Amino acid sequence: MAVTVKEALDTISNLTTNLKYEIIPIEDCINRICAENIFAKICLPRFNNSAMDGYAILFEDANKELELIDTIFAGDNNNKLLKPNTCIKIMTGARIPDNCNVIIPKEDCTELENGKIKVPENIKMNQHIRFIGEDIDCNDLLIKEKEEINFSKITLLSSQGLSHIKVYKKPKIVVFASGEELKLHYEKAEDYQIYNSNTPTFISRCQELGCDVDFIGQAKDSIEAIKELILNSLGADLIITSGGVSVGDADFTRDAFKEVDCINIFEGIKIKPGKPTVFGKIKDTYILNLPGNPLASALIFELFGKLIIQKLLGSNLTYHNFIFSKLGEDLKNKKGRITIIPGNFDGRYFYCEKKSNPGMVSTLSKCNSLIVLDENVSLLKKDSEVKVLPISWKFFEKEYKDFLTNE
């Protein structure tokens, strides 16, 4: 029985996973999922320091001519104290004298001919001082278990002097296709054959999402051929297959998986396109049987496959987020099933992609996002609110768009 879209999403978000971890250098951690809570072991700033190149003085010495008694550079271990009527030249980032309570920027002072420094009248207590711990306090929780390590987390780790952390191992994914008509892109295809574009799509997408992926070939349309590929893949966390899940005389994927004791978690989703999708498990290996139709399988991957991968990565982000937008033009839809509509979000409006039949290969190359229409909608007027799910988010434009004014 086919499940509803919500049932499929909930099932995936609640999957149990058998996560393993490894300890690796932070240089290799980008896009990995942290497998431990990481607390600050040192405060930042580590010591009170100057935010300006200038002079360290005592607050009560405002508007005076001060004797210059020393210079402190960033990295110096200088313990000199200020006395009344004196100042110390100081550089940005240098540790300030223990009793200093004001820094005056160089350009606000006058270097007198007698060597003294004339400081201004209007100063504020503690000005231009960066205090110990004001950025990060000792024992602050810096990174939570199950958070993704991005460049800004690398900033945190390196600022703490941490060289290695615990991350979850990359999920191992095996991809294969079935279909007598398929040829690999580096093979010669006769004019009655087609190139396999689905498995290269899933392989690259899974790699992009942080998985280790193996392609193990294409099965001919027979239960035995598909079974051989399955038995060769059982060490994986997830097997993704393409094709053969429908009711045709040469569609053997489901039967082959049944013969190797695959337990189906759901068999079909009430969605368009991609209804014949099957999700199951053999021992510890999850199975995602995607339909052969290229756009159908790619869209199902975007809506469900990506969440399965989020679970296998160990991430705590296992639900879709979206951006409220408006339709750029009227949208007609055939009622009856929830429909995935690929298109383009330009920052304000969402425009549906016109060429989007389930069997097409060209559609997603022109899209950056998708929306999902509920089963009761037959017409959505221009300017109707829609919820946009991003596909690829390097959000740039070919031409300048003004983001500098707040109108």
Ligand SMILES: Nc1nc2c(c(=O)[nH]1)N[C@H]1C(S)=C(S)[C@@H](COP(=O)(O)OP(=O)(O)OC[C@H]3O[C@@H](n4cnc5c(N)ncnc54)[C@H](O)[C@@H]3O)O[C@H]1N2
């Ligand atoms: N009588 C019915 N026929 C179909 C139904 C149905 O309910 N009743 N469902 C249709 C739907 S919806 C889909 S989706 C497809 C699913 O078919 P399969 O998963 O069995 O896929 P195939 O038949 O193997 O292929 C479908 C289509 O996709 C092309 N294909 C397959 N693999 C690849 C690949 N690796 N790269 C590129 N293109 C591929 C294949 O040549 C076919 O054109 O079934 C409908 N039929």
Ligand code: MOO
């Ligand atoms: O649901 Mo099928 O995926 O329309 O092509």
